[in-house]
Structure formats: structure tokens, C-alpha cells
Amino acid sequence: MRKTILISFIFLALYGVSLQDIVIKPGEEGTEVLLSLDGHVSYTDFTIGEKIVLDLLEVTSAFDGAAFEVGRGGVKTITLSPVPSANLLRVVITGEAAYTYTVNMVDGGVLLVLNTGQKDFEEWRASGSSYNPPPREEKVAVPEDHSALISLDLENADLLTVLRSIADYAGMNLVVGEGIKGNVTVRLVNVPWERALSLILKSKGYTYIIEGNVIRVGTGEQFAKEREARELAEPLVRKVYRLEFAKPKELEGIIKPILSKRGTINIDERTNSLIVTDIDSRQREVEELISLLDTETPQVEIQVKVVDIDRDVVQELGIDWSVVNLTFGDVAGSAVRGAPVERGEYSGIALNLATLRSFAKLTSIIT
Structure with a gap:
């Protein structure tokens, strides 16, 4: 007798909530499916094609599992299947099409509202319907994609x-x-x-x-700790990485942090190489890193043109140094390159060589 009481206590502890009934009826927004429960539950839900799968955690069924033929409100069948391996009750609702839906906890259970567009059908209850023996565990094909x-x-x-x-x-x-x-x-x-x-x-x-x-x-x-223990059991492998562009000393500090505790790295300047001793998995990481870093540095090409000139060449660049309309005080005349200019009693002669933009004037004083 004591054993029976103990087993019953364990069963109630594992499955504290029971599914009492399932009610399908028309609602304002579509078909309402109420899973009537005698307590609050946690659940997960997802869809596979036209199937809506609801996993009720730590819940048992008053029907001991069942497969119902519904045939109304856009719902074809409802299957209840206990999943002992996950300690849950799986409810699979198969619709006539792949409907969108909402699901929420309400007073008295979990309410699903299916957007079936059907509002004119008779209410259906699992408690008053016959059902077939359930499968031992409902298997639902789930896409292998981790983004499901x-x-x-x-x-x-x-x-x-x-x-x-x-x-x-x-x-x-x-x-x-x-x-x-x-x-x-x-x-x-x-x-x-x-x-x-x-x-x-x-x-x-x-x-x-x-x-x-x-x-x-x-x-x-x-x-x-598991990774460290696994690495300690692996054999060490020694590899020589001959660098083409980079210097071994430059890469040594970058590679050291990715080595295991038993890994070592040495430099051979003569052959411009790195000698790495470590387990095979770390060697693959080192090889991948070196392939990314040992690359040619981009070069910039600069073209320079050198022109050798002297004073005589400058004078032959096409500038005419002849000056006309020479004025300074009461003095008027002209000047030509190479021609002497008499100074007289004045301290110098002003030559108006050019008028620049913004009304600037270039002048020269001959002394």
C-alpha cells in the first residue's frame, strides 16, 4: 500500500496539470480552440506546413492520449501524444490549410485562435467525441535548418x-x-x-x-577543462612555415596566443621561417592565420620628371622685357632690356610691368 501511495505522489509531482477537454467553436476572429486545463502551464508552439504543434510541459491528458477526427472550423484532426522523453504532452492540430494563428494563456487553459475565415459551424468537444488509439509518440518532421x-x-x-x-x-x-x-x-x-x-x-x-x-x-x-584534457591527449606535430613577404619576428607575437599550452614557436632568420610545434587542430589555425598575414605590401609608384634649367634658359622662355609709357614724376619715356637708362637727379625709375587680377600692380625700381 505504501508503494502505491509513493508512486502516485511521484506521478502527480511530474504531471501536476491535466488536460481536461478540448473545445472548438466559432469566434469573432476565426476558429477558437480551447485546451481546457486544471492549472497554469508552460508551452512551446511551432508550425510544420498545415500542422500546429503545441507542446504542453509537464501535462498529462484525461484522455490518455487520443486521435480525434474533427472535420469543422477548418480543423481536420487533433492528436494528443505523450512524449515521456521530454516530460510533455504534444498536441498536433492539423488544419485544412496552413493557417496563421495566435496562442495565449487564458482562464481555464490555453486558447488558440486560427485565422480560418470560418464562423458558421457547430461547436465540437473532445469529451463528447469518439477517438482512435493514439500513437505512442507523435513524430513531427522538423526542417534540419537551425533557423526553424x-x-x-x-x-x-x-x-x-x-x-x-x-x-x-x-x-x-x-x-x-x-x-x-x-x-x-x-x-x-x-x-x-x-x-x-x-x-x-x-x-x-x-x-x-x-x-x-x-x-x-x-x-x-x-x-x-574538457578541451584542455582533450588537447593534452593529442600528439604534437611540428611544421615549418616559410614566409614569403612577412618577417618571422612580426608574426611571432600574433601566433603565440592561439597555441595550446604545449605549443611552441621558434624563428629561423636564415630561411625566413617559423617553426611551430603544437597539436593538429592548432596547426590548422596557425596555417590559416599565416595565409592571411603573409601577403605582399601594396606598392605606390611615383613618377618624377627633372628639368635642368639655368638663368639664360629662363631669359629665353618667351618673356619680352621691353617697357613703354615709362613715367616717374615729370619723366616720361620707354625702356628696353639691355639699353642704358639715365638716372639723372632722381633716386630711381618706376617700371609698370603688369596689372594683375584684383587690380594689383607689379612695379620695379631701377636704381
Whole structure:
């Protein structure tokens, strides 16, 4: 008797909320689908073609799972399928077409409003309808693209349950590190599932790595220690990188930070080379970095024309130094290059050589 009570207590702790009924009826904005629940739940939702998939976290069904033929309000079928691996109940609503919809928590459950355009049909209830035996677990084909969209409305939901739900949606396996626990409260609408995963883990100080079809969740410290241990087990490889344009001393300081703890770097000035000893994965990083940095420096070509001239050449550049209308006080006359000019009692003679722009005047005093 004690065993029975204990098992019942564990079951209620895992599934504290139950789906009591499903009601489909016409609404002001389209077809309303109410999932009647006896408590508040967290959920995720997404669409695949004409299917709307709603995952109710930590929820069981009063129908022990079911596949209903609806045939009204734009809804063809509704399938209830428990997913024990993710501790959730999956509700798959298959429409006559791919409808847009809204979903919200309301008093008494979760309400979906489908934009079917149908408002004239009879109300349908799961509690008064017959159903077929459910599948053991509803498998929904999800695009392999990591940008596939998902919506989540979670309130104080168990982190591990949420992670299992996302992994199940993405069709990925999940490995959770030691000590990963907690509760999360988030509301995300139509975000890529990997982005949702990243945001949820960051809010708890955790991170993740995707290896093939496996999502690994842990702390940054756990992954750093794991990487260090893996690198310590790898054999060292020595490679010589002969540089064509760069100097080894210039690249030495740039390459050192990307080496592992066992990695070393040496310089051979004679051959203009770097000698790097490290594990193979770090060698690939070094090779890629050198290929980007060991490039020819762009050259600038400057053309210069040198002209050798002297005073006689300047005088032959075509300037006529003859002057007419020479005036200075009461003196009037003209001057020609090479002709003597009598000075008389005056201190000099002013030559009006040219009138420049802005009314400037160029004059010369002959003394």
C-alpha cells in the first residue's frame, strides 16, 4: 500500500496539470480552440506546413492520449501524444490549410485562435467525441535548418524539461552536464530554435555545443577543462612555415596566443621561417592565420620628371622685357632690356610691368 501511495505522489509531482477537454467553436476572429486545463502551464508552439504543434510541459491528458477526427472550423484532426522523453504532452492540430494563428494563456487553459475565415459551424468537444488509439509518440518532421522558428511561453518551468522539449522539436539528441538545473520564465514568439536555446541557457549562465545531431549543455568552465584534457591527449606535430613577404619576428607575437599550452614557436632568420610545434587542430589555425598575414605590401609608384634649367634658359622662355609709357614724376619715356637708362637727379625709375587680377600692380625700381 505504501508503494502505491509513493508512486502516485511521484506521478502527480511530474504531471501536476491535466488536460481536461478540448473545445472548438466559432469566434469573432476565426476558429477558437480551447485546451481546457486544471492549472497554469508552460508551452512551446511551432508550425510544420498545415500542422500546429503545441507542446504542453509537464501535462498529462484525461484522455490518455487520443486521435480525434474533427472535420469543422477548418480543423481536420487533433492528436494528443505523450512524449515521456521530454516530460510533455504534444498536441498536433492539423488544419485544412496552413493557417496563421495566435496562442495565449487564458482562464481555464490555453486558447488558440486560427485565422480560418470560418464562423458558421457547430461547436465540437473532445469529451463528447469518439477517438482512435493514439500513437505512442507523435513524430513531427522538423526542417534540419537551425533557423526553424519556435515560440515559447514559460513560467517558472523546469530547465531540463524545456531543454528536452527544444531538443525534441529540433530532432536532436541531448546531453546535459552535471549540475545543470533551475527554472526559467521566458516568452519568445517566432524565433529560431537555436537562438531560443542560446537565450535560455545564457539567462542561467550556461552554454552549449552542437556536435553533429547532439546538443551538449554545460558551463563554460566544464567545456574549457574538457578541451584542455582533450588537447593534452593529442600528439604534437611540428611544421615549418616559410614566409614569403612577412618577417618571422612580426608574426611571432600574433601566433603565440592561439597555441595550446604545449605549443611552441621558434624563428629561423636564415630561411625566413617559423617553426611551430603544437597539436593538429592548432596547426590548422596557425596555417590559416599565416595565409592571411603573409601577403605582399601594396606598392605606390611615383613618377618624377627633372628639368635642368639655368638663368639664360629662363631669359629665353618667351618673356619680352621691353617697357613703354615709362613715367616717374615729370619723366616720361620707354625702356628696353639691355639699353642704358639715365638716372639723372632722381633716386630711381618706376617700371609698370603688369596689372594683375584684383587690380594689383607689379612695379620695379631701377636704381
